[in-house]
Amino acid sequence: MALSVAPGQSAAATVLISCAGSWEPWLMLPFTREQFLDVFVTYNDAIWPLQIAAYLFGIVVVALLFRPSRSPDRIIAGVLAAMWVWTGIVYHGLFFAPINTAAYLFGVLFLFQGGVLAYAGIRHDRLFGFQSGLAAWVGAAFLFYAAVLYPLIGMATGHAYPEMPMFGVTPCPVTIFTFGMLLLTTQRLPRWLLVIPFVWSLIGGSAAIALGVAQDWLLLASGFVAIPLIVLRDRGTAHLRGTA
Secondary structure, three states: OOOOOOOOOOHHHHOOOOOOOOOOHHHOOOOOHHHHHHHHHHHHHHHOOHHHHHHHHHHHHHHHOOOOOHHHHHHHHHHHHHHHHHHHHHHHHHHHHHHOOOHHHHHHHHHHHHHHHHHHHHHOOOOEOOOOOHHHHHHHHHHHHHHHHHHHHHHHOOOOOOOOOOOOOOHHHHHHHHHHHHHOEOOOOOHHHOHHHHHHHHHHHHHHHHHOOHHHHHHHHHHHHHHHHHHHHHHHHHHHHHHO
16 A cells, blocks of 8 residues: 655655555544555455455466466566556555555555566566575475465454455455565576565565554565565576586
8 A cells, every 4th residue: 555745754654554544643644544444344345255366366466376377477567467457556546546646656655566577477587486495495385375364354353345355356365475476586686676576575564563463564574574484495596506
């Protein structure tokens, strides 16, 4: 989600609640808690039953990890790209922007990330796949968290549907799921695929610390965990190929 900057408020502070379901008065937000939660309610009601479709596509993506070839790669990258593009256009641009014009900027970032994911799927052959190792198992844990544990923790802490971010169609679960998929790659990963997800993990992580949003605690760590694991895995893969 995106937040506009109130007078005298830093840009960092304005995004602290981007993934949260609550707020604190001292953040000087340009909208009320009721307005913020109404965005989730309106959004989830308007796009129903696409939340179910997002889960079905997520299942397809995970299944395709075990069929490494060019066509499944393009499907996986296409689904990830669609999640980012949808969130950028529909969530940010159509539903959050009416109460906060800064959402347009975040929407552009999400559109860009969708574009680079789609390009990676076309440009690279056999990019995604499950190869046993620390990075792969952490990636699998991220996928499970984004799809299953994230909403369960949200409901347990008072964010019941439809006042909650949903898998595949809202920024924070999409970011965690994307990190999980990027950990489940079998060749050197282009570093530019990591930039926007990492930025968003910092935004959501700030919200988790400042506002006590339990389901986003993993988001805070996701970038700091995923990126070093990806770099180390890529170096190990390059070394093995060099000695082969």
